[in-house]
Amino acid sequence: MTVLLVDVANVVGSRPDGWWRDRAGAAGRLLAGLAALPGRLPGPGGADVGLDGTVAVVEGAARDVPAPGGIRLVRAAGPGDDALVAVAGELAAAGEDLLVVTADRGLRARLPAGAVCAGPGWLWARIDGNGMTSGGTG
Structure with missing residues (x-):
C-alpha cells in the first residue's frame, strides 16, 4: 500500500482557473477531490496503486482550509516544500511507500x-475521472 502525498499549492497552481483570486477555496476544492478518490488508482506507471492514506500539505492563504474526512492535512508554518520534505521523511522512515504529487523538480x-513522483496532470485526471471538477472562479 502507498501513501499519496500532495503538494497542494503546486497542484492548484497547475490549472489557470482563477485559483489566485481565492487560494483557500481552490485548495478546498482540491481537498474535496482527494477525499473522494477511491482506494485504488491507476498509477503514474500504469499499474494500479492501492492507497493506504492521503496527506496534503497546505501553506500560506490555504493554511486555514478545513480538512475533509480521510485526509491528513499538514499546515505548513513556513515554506510548504520544507513541510512536505519533512513529512515524506517521516513516512519513509516508518516504512511507507510514497507517491508524491508535485511538478517542482x-x-x-x-x-x-524510493519515493515515486507524479505530476499535477496525473492527479487532476484521477480527480476529474472520478466525477470531481476543479471548479474555479474564472
Missing part, C-alpha cells in the same frame, strides 16, 4: 530515495 530532488 527541486522538491522532487529533496525527497527520500
Whole structure:
C-alpha cells in the first residue's frame, strides 16, 4: 500500500482557473477531490496503486482550509516544500511507500530515495475521472 502525498499549492497552481483570486477555496476544492478518490488508482506507471492514506500539505492563504474526512492535512508554518520534505521523511522512515504529487523538480530532488513522483496532470485526471471538477472562479 502507498501513501499519496500532495503538494497542494503546486497542484492548484497547475490549472489557470482563477485559483489566485481565492487560494483557500481552490485548495478546498482540491481537498474535496482527494477525499473522494477511491482506494485504488491507476498509477503514474500504469499499474494500479492501492492507497493506504492521503496527506496534503497546505501553506500560506490555504493554511486555514478545513480538512475533509480521510485526509491528513499538514499546515505548513513556513515554506510548504520544507513541510512536505519533512513529512515524506517521516513516512519513509516508518516504512511507507510514497507517491508524491508535485511538478517542482527541486522538491522532487529533496525527497527520500524510493519515493515515486507524479505530476499535477496525473492527479487532476484521477480527480476529474472520478466525477470531481476543479471548479474555479474564472
